[in-house]
Amino acid sequence: MKLTLRVWRQRNAEEPGAMATYEVDNISADMSFLEMLDTLNEELTLAGDEPVAFDHDCREGICGACSLVINGDAHGPERTTTCQLHMRSFSDGDTIDVEPWRASAFPVIKDLVVDRSSFDRIIQSGGYISAPTGTAPDAHATPVPKPDADFAFEHAECIGCGACVAACPNGSAMLFTSAKVNHLNVLPQGAPERETRVLDMVARMDEEGFGGCTLTGECATACPKGIPLPSIAAMNKEWLRATRKVRR
């Protein structure tokens, strides 16, 4: 198929950017969205132009590196990561808008690449967990009730892509932070720092300049891993419990 792409181009963090228009032809429906961009970049390189910079790594939907807002939707029209989005979701002759994640806590570095180290700092502020290395521990060494294990696993699925922030009209990181907090706080391994973890991670989240939650729900709609909106309520509950227990 033949497509018109309108892509955000920005040389570096300092200079202002703008949308640039490109035509791509001979795009197969079986290509992933990133392979389609690779095709564009090959053409740009051959023509002596600067290729479009975008983040990607595993291209398997597990690392959380890919990050594009496609036609106004974080990760595009399907509920998956950009690398797992295929061109069959589009039709011949379509015009597709491609923009970077937008949030002041995710500044643009170049073109479609944003700096998501604010997420790393939120994780770091959560502190220690016991993570034994070496041989796998016995499965029954630390008993975990099934509902808790399921709850933890549901939240452990978060790949830290930042689509939730990109989709949120307030640039809020509540869904991401709640996934991280809930994952560890429900498990015995995370119990020793249950209170400080949620207090510190929420405080760090605020310091990084993310917005507050207005329970709009755009985050959960955009999340490729299906982290549900009630996760935020669960984190609020943990936070309120911790403020009552810990004197600061």
Added chain:
Amino acid sequence: MTRTLWDSTVGKKTIMAVTGLFMLGYLVAHMVGNLKIFFGPGEFDGYAHWLRTMGEPILHYEWALWIVRVGLVAAVVLHGVSAYQLSRRDIKARPAKYVHKRPRASYATRTMRWGGIILALFIFWHILDLTTGTVHTSFEAGHPYQNVIDTFSTWYGNVIYIVAVLAMGLHVQHGFWSAAQTLGVGNATRDRLLKTLANILAAVLTLGFISVPVAVMTGVVS
């Protein structure tokens, strides 16, 4: 703990949720009280008088009413200041808009800020109209029945009141459910129940409040 609450986005939302629910409780009582207008001036004016003697003899005349008023002013101020500060922060966190726009969120969710501002303006007008009588055409203290009839005999009285009540309904619809999430009461199994409760509350409050101007306009109450 006060500092932790006030300095955190989650804490400030908690303050909004608690003050919001307090105002909501007041609105339910206020709406039910208003319905007494359908039983004539004797009942309505008598009820207004009782509001002033309530709490006696432990409390003096009007003390209970003033306690409620102080609580409400505190709630409105805390709620409004938190809303302002959080909104400023939210706008700053998302400075660049997407070039490709698409409709986002429900109407009730999108109108929380403008709806809140309309409510704040209405609260001012409402007090100047039916409590102090400052902007009323023919206010007489102690005769609320007649004052209400007069307010709803002007076109602007009806327009202002009905617009504010509709804004209130939308605000409550998203606000009640939101407050449950903020306070950590919401979860996946309770979600439908909470949304239904929010819809019922919003509908009952809206219909209850609007019934009064509609009754005056149609002559059911005169």
